[in-house]
Amino acid sequence: MVQTHKYDVVIVGAGGAGMRAALESGQRTRTAVLTKLYPTRSHTGAAQGGMCAALANVEEDNWEWHTFDTVKGGDYLVDQDAAEVMAKEAIDAVLDLEKMGLPFNRTEEGRIDQRRFGGHTRNHGEAAVRRSCFAADRTGHMILQTLYQQCIKHGVEFYNEFYVLDLLTKETVGGVKVTGVVAYELATGEIHVFNAKSVIFATGGFGKVFRTTSNAHTLTGDGMGIVWRKGLPLEDMEFFQFHPTGLAGLGVLLSEAARGEGGILRNSENERFMERYAPTIKDLAPRDMVARAMANEVREGRGAGPDKAYVYLDLTHLPKEQIDAKLPDITEFARTYLGVEPYTEMIPVFPTAHYAMGGVPTNIKGEALADNHTVIPGLYAAGEVACVSVHGANRLGTNSLLDINVFGRRAGLYAAEYAMGIEYDELPEDPEAQVVAMIEQMRDAGGSERVAAIRQELQATMDINAQVYRDEGSLKQALSDIEGLKARYVNVSVQDKGKRFNTDLLEAIELGFLLDLAEVLVVSALARNESRGGHYREDYPHRDDVNFMRHTMAYRQEDGSIRLDYKPVVETRYKPMERKY
Amino acid sequence: MDVTIKILRYNPEVSEDATWESYQVTAEPTDRVLDALHKVKWDLDGSLTFRRSCAHGVCGSDAMRINGKNRLACKTLIKDVNPSKPITVEPIKGLPVLKDLVVDMEPFFDAYRSVMPFLVTTGNEPTRERLQSQADRDRFDDTTKCILCAACTTSCPVYWTDGQYFGPQAIVGAHRFIFDSRDEGTDQRLEILNDKEGVWRCRTTFNCTEACPRGIEVTKAIQEVKRALIFRR
Ligand SMILES: Cc1cc2nc3c(=O)[nH]c(=O)nc-3n(C[C@H](O)[C@H](O)[C@H](O)COP(=O)(O)OP(=O)(O)OC[C@H]3O[C@@H](n4cnc5c(N)ncnc54)[C@H](O)[C@@H]3O)c2cc1C
Ligand code: SF4
Numbered sequence A: 001m002v003q004t005h006k007y008d009v010v011i012v013g014a015g016g017a018g019m020r021a022a023l024e025s026g027q028r029t030r031t032a033v034l035t036k037l038y039p040t041r042s043h044t045g046a047a048q049g050g051m052c053a054a055l056a057n058v059e060e061d062n063w064e065w066h067t068f069d070t071v072k073g074g075d076y077l078v079d080q081d082a083a084e085v086m087a088k089e090a091i092d093a094v095l096d097l098e099k100m101g102l103p104f105n106r107t108e109e110g111r112i113d114q115r116r117f118g119g120h121t122r123n124h125g126e127a128a129v130r131r132s133c134f135a136a137d138r139t140g141h142m143i144l145q146t147l148y149q150q151c152i153k154h155g156v157e158f159y160n161e162f163y164v165l166d167l168l169t170k171e172t173v174g175g176v177k178v179t180g181v182v183a184y185e186l187a188t189g190e191i192h193v194f195n196a197k198s199v200i201f202a203t204g205g206f207g208k209v210f211r212t213t214s215n216a217h218t219l220t221g222d223g224m225g226i227v228w229r230k231g232l233p234l235e236d237m238e239f240f241q242f243h244p245t246g247l248a249g250l251g252v253l254l255s256e257a258a259r260g261e262g263g264i265l266r267n268s269e270n271e272r273f274m275e276r277y278a279p280t281i282k283d284l285a286p287r288d289m290v291a292r293a294m295a296n297e298v299r300e301g302r303g304a305g306p307d308k309a310y311v312y313l314d315l316t317h318l319p320k321e322q323i324d325a326k327l328p329d330i331t332e333f334a335r336t337y338l339g340v341e342p343y344t345e346m347i348p349v350f351p352t353a354h355y356a357m358g359g360v361p362t363n364i365k366g367e368a369l370a371d372n373h374t375v376i377p378g379l380y381a382a383g384e385v386a387c388v389s390v391h392g393a394n395r396l397g398t399n400s401l402l403d404i405n406v407f408g409r410r411a412g413l414y415a416a417e418y419a420m421g422i423e424y425d426e427l428p429e430d431p432e433a434q435v436v437a438m439i440e441q442m443r444d445a446g447g448s449e450r451v452a453a454i455r456q457e458l459q460a461t462m463d464i465n466a467q468v469y470r471d472e473g474s475l476k477q478a479l480s481d482i483e484g485l486k487a488r489y490v491n492v493s494v495q496d497k498g499k500r501f502n503t504d505l506l507e508a509i510e511l512g513f514l515l516d517l518a519e520v521l522v523v524s525a526l527a528r529n530e531s532r533g534g535h536y537r538e539d540y541p542h543r544d545d546v547n548f549m550r551h552t553m554a555y556r557q558e559d560g561s562i563r564l565d566y567k568p569v570v571e572t573r574y575k576p577m578e579r580k581y
Numbered sequence B: 001m002d003v004t005i006k007i008l009r010y011n012p013e014v015s016e017d018a019t020w021e022s023y024q025v026t027a028e029p030t031d032r033v034l035d036a037l038h039k040v041k042w043d044l045d046g047s048l049t050f051r052r053s054c055a056h057g058v059c060g061s062d063a064m065r066i067n068g069k070n071r072l073a074c075k076t077l078i079k080d081v082n083p084s085k086p087i088t089v090e091p092i093k094g095l096p097v098l099k100d101l102v103v104d105m106e107p108f109f110d111a112y113r114s115v116m117p118f119l120v121t122t123g124n125e126p127t128r129e130r131l132q133s134q135a136d137r138d139r140f141d142d143t144t145k146c147i148l149c150a151a152c153t154t155s156c157p158v159y160w161t162d163g164q165y166f167g168p169q170a171i172v173g174a175h176r177f178i179f180d181s182r183d184e185g186t187d188q189r190l191e192i193l194n195d196k197e198g199v200w201r202c203r204t205t206f207n208c209t210e211a212c213p214r215g216i217e218v219t220k221a222i223q224e225v226k227r228a229l230i231f232r233r
């Protein structure tokens, strides 16, 4: 049985971006938030280090410096108009959260305290600046809790454990237009059709294409996958951030705040090797540079441990009180999962797949785009699922918690405004047909392939071939592996044939999104014959502004093949320079 | 090493009765119990059902009873739960079981939502941030750490027997605002907690404090709320 619902605005996802959007649209229009997880389980809660804004609470700072750092950190692939909006609105975004109750750490004057973070500098690169607002190393947790608390206060309507699996659109003379979504209710296995005037995707990232990742099991890129299958573009998918300090072997993140507080990276010879790679800001260079430096130390034989496979994060010189006050959670992760005592021992770390810079292309209102210019009426995206693009080729730490608040708010506002001005559109006939067919095929077919096996092989090839270092050969290997896995995926079967809480089935569907997105990532990476930010090609080790100062736009063709196109970067104040720190 | 995991399985689509099933998996001593559950699900029986997301103890999805104690499966290492014997895994107690290790979380979240868990202020908002000293901020730090995992509430004997009691987490949720110097909703919140099914039902058994994976001193927080009620009168 299919149930049908009607809302002005439907928000898909209840992480930071989704709930920030809901607070805006929920107070203006009839809004529903559909989320596959209980809101407080969203991975925004795992964010640690902070959210930056040029509040200048502890030292001189301004939004223009922040804009510059964002553009430079992103290796000039950032759309500068968007970066400027974000840096300007950052200040109110942080103050709004404080007014909602977020328990920030405080200065002696009782203002919001701020600390250093990678790539954030004073006066265009002179020295590190204290710009990150934080609550110990639990900033994301506090943001997620505070936004959920505000949603309770304002009576936002949630559909928890509802998996959105399809976007409903309609062809009009002016192009496609959104009419709603189709969702699968985990508890019952029932299908729900939501007719909506505006739909906001806020479904987060897809780190689970990699094996070693800081991302949750549930970060499978569903939103990007759904949009992709509609033939709508994905932007800059080759740019994936590898965070330098994941717990070795596990990928669990240790925030950059550890280095912001004074932590140092060392190789097996106890050398502070970042002095060689980034003489000015050393351990606080942008993540792509630090991650590559670490991988290079290991490659050149200066890795530590029995397999010489990692380097160390050294906090032992920091006072215990500072560690307890500022880094309590991450030091506990080291104790729990590696049995290492950070007061006295160095922590084994290695880069971990962390953040998708690419995603659904949007403009600064959060409106999703059907090509380089055309807005898709009624479709919005915000947060990690989106590409505005404020992160370009490499995101600066603390800029994502900022992104979700600034662009979550904007998407909520504009989606509501749009919905208030139009009537409901009719749904297509049998709107749920595609989803029902997909589910029946998976649940009832007697295929022989196991979800877990395919997923493991996918993650293995991505870790080996499409990580910190890439070249044509490795990417081609990844692509042929993915193609093989996609062919096997057609015969995937699930063991659980029931309707109730069938997570077996949902994992199979999520794997389908991962396979699609891995392919887009690799195809986009193969075509970018240069190195920029998080995308490093050993066969093309330099940035090539003549040929590649442009965004990649990938499209899925009718026959399933991928077409690549390009979009100019928006340049306002800053001319591309070499990125040195 | 080889490990036996004994899981209390329940699926009303198949049978009204819950049954113990044992599974053999290989695991490292430093693996998480969650890893072992994944091995069962991914390699042996895809129908095994449990919630999980972050896998490192911050999202609150996977509270369950492991060897009779409430814990997060992702924060419990195999070596710490005596793997030479079968490791038992069952759903947390006191909430309706829906399938295997999945319980109905709605009554738990309802209790949380009923204590006004949000900042209440009156008057005009300042243009900049509200000021708060670090000492005032530290006053309620402990209870801000809560990840709503329900380990505390479902370890409470009063909660098991009394269907109306809010349970410890709701009091933790209220504590976080009662002791926030910026908040002005304390009277209303205390009134809710003063209810006969509120804070006075706590019999200080400390199960909750022991169960909390975030190390929150839950019983102490409850005591502080009780004291606030007494001094208010
Ligand atoms: C360990 C870690 C630490 C980090 N630290 C920082 C930091 O200090 N500073 C910083 O700026 N950034 C940090 N980041 C990055 C930042 O936290 C994330 O990029 C950001 O929180 C993403 O928020 P989001 O709202 O876009 O997505 P998420 O919070 O991931 O939320 C996604 C939501 O979408 C829902 N969803 C997904 N698929 C579906 C579907 N099919 N149907 C329905 N709902 C669906 C989920 O239920 C969830 O509610 C960190 C990231 C990690 C992993
Ligand atoms: S107080 Fe502790 S045990 Fe209780 S819900 Fe919060 S985190 Fe879980």
Ligand code: FES
Pocket: B051, B052, B053, B054, B055, B056, B057, B058, B059, B060, B061, B062, B072, B073, B074, B075
């Ligand atoms: S899976 Fe998130 S707390 Fe265990």
